[in-house]
Amino acid sequence: MRPLLKKLPPSIAALLLQSAAVVLMLLTVNVTGRYDSPLLFALLCGLLAATFSFFAGLAKWWLVIQLMFAPALVLMLAVELPPTLFLGAFLLLLLVYWSTFRTQVPLYLSSNKVWHALEHLLPVAKADSGFTFIDLGSGLGGVLTHLASIRPDGRYIGVEAAPLPFFWSWLRIRLGSHRNCRVQWGSLWDCDLSQYDVVFAYLSPVPMEKLWHKACAEMRPGTIFISSTFTVLDQAHHETVQVDDLHHSTLFIWHM
Template sequence: MPESAGQRAAAHKRMPLVLALAAQVLGGILVFGTAFVITRITAWPLPLITLLVIHGGIAALLGRRMGLANWWMPIQAAFPFCVAAALTWQVPSWVYLVVFVGLVLVFWNSARGGVPLYLTNTRTKAALAALLPKEANFRFADLGCGLGGPVLSLSRVRPDGYFTGFETAPALFLMAWLRRRLSGGANIEIIFSDFWSQNLGEFDVVYCFLSPVPMPALFEKARLQMKPGSLLVSNSFEVPGTPADDILEVDDARNTKLHLWRM
């Protein structure tokens, strides 16, 4: 099947770590290279704290210009300080490995697919429960289920339905799987799989809390695969050029909006 424009756009943005690293390297070369020249000419060394602030700011701006999401900006700004602190305190090398592996296992989707870890709050789960079909034996899917909150909560509210969560971040999948085992719910399934490889036509309600990056390609996939009358629900994120059939506003602290498309 030919790759769609939405899929190409999503694939183009699935390199946030590479872009973040490039912004840090370019920012470092610019700041510390300029500082070296100034020091050679004036014999006046610039304070390290000043250089770190400028480096972080430039890296954040460069990253944004390269297409990184807004939530990367504070990470980019803080990164030079973290490196300087680690070098100053002489942190053992194995600590870096442990921290890196831990972050990768948790934020795997952020690095690979431009999808941060967002958790669905209690009031939004209640709003989702109201959207479930009235008939029994319906099927609900959470695309990128994180810790498994929505499927676990909804399975208790509607024991007459079947709930599936897909997750590819190893640590999050393990925690969601353990929570499912401890819950004892027979109508819950946590699957270690990329939802792109799944057939969405099996589900009556598909829920996602992702990011703007995959939404065009996801909507196209849902339109092609989901059966007539089924429902696609996106927490907070729209599909450019395709207005939702309805928007459900949740009465919570972040003014959550659930975008609803009836297939």
């Protein structure tokens, strides 16, 4: 059963395990004839779902989600909030996490200290030429606008698939009048990395191996590939930069 679940997207695997926990609890109630309260039932469902998820090998944050989902649902129903509130929350989450279901890359925001660390990794300024920098999964555009202000000799491009972060970063660039900076809505897999001197990514562990192969196939010799927090397994990095921020971020650097 575990190998089968491994082939599924984590969200689908989590849903199946949550459903299995509910079915098992319903069978238990039917057999024992004991049902104390909806909240206790939900708590037991959550505990079972989290246990199933642990043995299925889901990431740690899924265990918390599985544990809290059913109790949170029961509590929300007990409060009797208007249905439009739930619809609004769902639409907001959809706009923010748009493609997370498919890409398994949630919205991670780089800290200000990471922005400052990146300043020192950009190519040396030259009077007769600039450089190009791309942020794969540029989120709210913080990296782009900061570097565009600090190093105006560069050209900065971001790619973002989620509608709300894309619009936020587009607005941020326009209001800040960053003429050397732009963001495009789309998939990072459609980007031609051969056009850039520096490629930066802050994604998740899931796509890193695929992204590494893409970088090796497309990036030019002498360019730099930087990943924040998530490294590429079995690929030795040339440098690391430890950032003293809340998450103790690490920048992994490869010279292509």
